Amino acid sequence: MAGRSHQGAARRENLLLVVLGLTYIGVFAFCDALTRDAQGMPALWPVNAIAAAGLLHFGRARRFAFLAICVVTQLVGHALAGDPWGLVAIYTGLDTTEAVLLAAVASRATRGRARIRSVREALLVIGTAAPVSAAMAAIGATLTDLMLGRDFGTVFVGWLFCCVLGMAIALPATLVLLDDHPWTHNPRPAPWVRVGIYALVMAATLVAFAQAEGWMAFVVFPAATLAAFRLGPKGAAWSAVIVAALAMPLFALGATTMGETATWAAVDRIRLGQVFITMMFLTTLALALSLYRQHRLRDLVLRRNRHLAAARERAQAANRAKSEFLATMSHELRTPLNSVLGFASVIDETEDLSAEGRRRMALIAAAGRSLVTLVDDVLEFARLEAGRFELTPQAANPLVVVRETAGIVAAAAAEKGLELRVSASGDEDARFQIDPNRLRQIVLNLLNNAVKFTSQGSVRVAAEIAEEPGGHIFRLEVRDSGIGMSPAEMDRIFERFSQADSSIRRRFGGTGLGLAISKSLVELMGGQIGVESAPGEGATFRVSVPLGAPETADQRPPMAAPAAATGTGRVLVVDDHPMNRELCKLLLEMEGYEVAMAEDGDDAVRMAGERDFDVILMDIRMPRMDGLTATRAIRALDGRRGRTPIIAVTAEALPEQVARFREAGMIDHIPKPIAQTELYDKINRWIEH
Template structure:
């Protein structure tokens, strides 16, 4: 029922489209018939020479163009009308019926052959897009017109009582000149796409063509000396304003004015009064051909420029739209990563925090219970590592990671990274050694955080994929080529499962591991090495691996070695002892944070949202405020601004963001709200205490 209703609903639109096409078809047919019959009457009755051969013959080109543009029904009607017109007008001119038959057969054959060849050269809907197209078309038509003239004149000349050679040359000249001008012009006029870049109001079009007609009439009717060169500026103006179609119609206007003037003895007759009328007509055709192709060349060049501008505009618009979509996709990805990171880190904070607190504070745990806590902490740590890897890789791809070089002792940094994974190596029974071959007393300009991240990635992989044996970490200076700058070369070698040569090239690609079973056997998202490669490349170094199955793997990377003067080291960190306001809407986070701070010797007060935090902070008796970001009623950013606006000492307490929001733009918003530091969830106790010590020391110095 619905399908039938849809078809009924569509029928009015189909009928309207059919009526519109019918109107276009019959209008085009009427225009072609008028042009064909009118030019036939003028040429056959008014331009014949002494042999009875017309001097102007554009009808075959008009018929060929119509056959190319009409539908099958229109072509049949046009051929029928052309046949009747041939027979009737030739009879009216007094030609013998045999000659009429020859003329008609030759004209119809020439038109059909010209249409077929044009379709083969320019496709089923031929168009003229360059002067080269027009010249190729003209060159292709000449053999047809000359061949038809040769056959027709050899048959008709004896019957018409004319000499063969003059009869043939007159026939070939009139048909060739007519085809050279009329076929390209007709194809340009009948091409609807030529209006796309040259749309002008009808009044402007009529005015331009009237200007061409007036210039033509004035140039040839001037009493003293005709000045045909005056036609060129007017025709060129029409071509520039109206495009290729303007050039074609200008040629039609010029020949429509000059041909009758020549017949009545004006125009060209004044320029060459001793010439025969047929020669004057041919001169008119040559003149119009020159105007047409000159103006057509200019119009087509302008048309091509307009099309290129339109294409560039469309491509620019498409590029802007694609850039907007990419930016929207990037924002959506960033928002998704930020949301998922926050949602994962919030419960993970409680899991890891309470597991560590239990391990540190509960002395009565059985060995089995302590082992279970260790497994919980390991699983949570693995999940936190995966989340950090995904966020790091996203930041690296977006170009949001900046290196912050400072004076670093590479040997100490390598030893520090090795100490972090030492417990994991010990748990697997692996020996872990660190070697350094560096000049004493020198530090180098390195980003310690990013360098440590690369080292931990490689060391963790070495421990993960080594079931027994050893892991060796080393750093040394090397010169990549004689006389070249020195570089630091870090090497992590293990005695693990090894890597096949054919898969080593995939190791540094994102989400890639040696084979699909690796992730099941050892875990991981396959991002650590991709992140390491990107970071090492940003540092200006290289990274690679040497390995074979069953023979372990040796990962290495280099960085530029730029010695710097070592700055005085910071004083040794000590456990924080301060009055702390802890703000978090999640009860477990408040309990966990308070427990960590109390263990560090801090006096802790809690608030469950920003509004309560502002009221409590107004007392002005806190050394540090730890602020969550996402809270009801008043979020952490608004609370930080409100606290900084408080009078007196309350506004001077440093506010540290304590949040699962870890994207760079999120951290920047915290700083803009007045927060001085950021500690990411899941909270690591040593990181939290280091942040407290850092800002408690700053407050002490300021005081």
């Protein structure tokens, strides 16, 4: 297969060699026979540019063959014209040298690609080739002056004009025509469209020049522009070839003139025609190349947009996969933790344990709570990183939040023998629109860190509410006497999954997410967080959060009375996990509730349709029928049973998951591991509702 492809390419190259060789011979014959002036100097000489383009295009073997065709054509043509052998040698030698040099400079201008794809490349090719033609003209004029006695100035001007103008048209045009690039970015015009456009160029050329006075030359420009616009750079190149092929013989034979040139010599009219064709070609070529560049940039943008869309889709798919993984991880970790913490609590409350047994049970509970904290940190940071986290403002006082949070940490500090001192400055009765839960999380992270990294000494907390011109501001300072940090460690302390170094992580544990979460929450509140520390000298964390204006008394909604802990009512527990069902049954019966249990959604729908329940505790992930489907089915029941309060009790705790529960018809949510007080409060609230 590869051999046949190579043979096909070789045949095409051979055919192109023949075509380009015949073109060179034909153009040479026309220019040498019809455009010579009185001294035998052709007025039109594009053959050197055609030879240079061929040398650039062909490989080594065909390059020498094509060069041989050019040299033989030169020798035979000048000999047949009757030129002296000295002049034949000068013309042939200099024309051949010029073709080789033009090929060399054009190759350098196009960086060895032998093509023109931009206006810049076209100008570089013409600009670097023109000095070569000028140099050959100077050498040729000098040699003919010395050897044949011809006037240097006349020969130089004639040689320069014929070569430079011919080169400016033929070299870029031939390079464009030899380039197999498709050029057009729109669907390629049909053959009849291309034929029609080139026919229009021919007609415009004949209308302009097939008359004694070529006053209609301007009509050629619109036709050539249309060719460049629809057919690209090749359309501009073929238009130049068509106009030159039709107009130049008319100029050479004196069949047409332009303006007041009727009395001009033929060579001057030919030069004027060359100038016209050169301007037309360069203008239309620049237009075509500019359009090509614009289309290429457009295609590049579209291609990049497609790549970006694909990358965005992959990122979204990865994000969905991450969310599914986090949801699964949360569920799979929280479910066994629910049993660990729940049964530890039940045993601690109901069994007669020794002091050592209670200590060990407390260790089990503490380890379970640590695992819950780790899971919560990972899920919390994932939500913050994905931008799916929203604050829930409500009326609260940040100083009260700090005191309550310090009370949570006080036992851990006392156990390590640390002094925990809290000072507050400001009105503790004032209430501001803040998210107290997230503020509590920030303070708890800072206090837990301070206690964790301090083995002796104290942890001091200073909080204040200050009034400033832009509104009130909350400031918090947590200072400890712990191990401290170096400047390099402080640079990393707020990064995700980062602690000061790996040895600290091994020694103290943790995910390294607490401070990263705190920083994100503070910034979400519009505040700032920072740290000052030195090794062995403890650390001081400072937080500032804008509060706005405090609420007035008439803005505060009335406080709802807490639900009474009735401990009465019928509760249906729906869970596929036997340990979870047993734990719920124990916790509820300890408070005096009547409990029924269902293993999955099918059982739950059947039992809810047969009996009246005050509350249904519904798991989500279950076989046969999941909790969401079961909830919708229960909501479709007639009468009071279809309105039974259904509370989601599940390890799925992400906000978007809770939103789905409510959409299905659930009225509340209790996350696993189950907190006893939350369980009782929510059941009582909805029984009394």
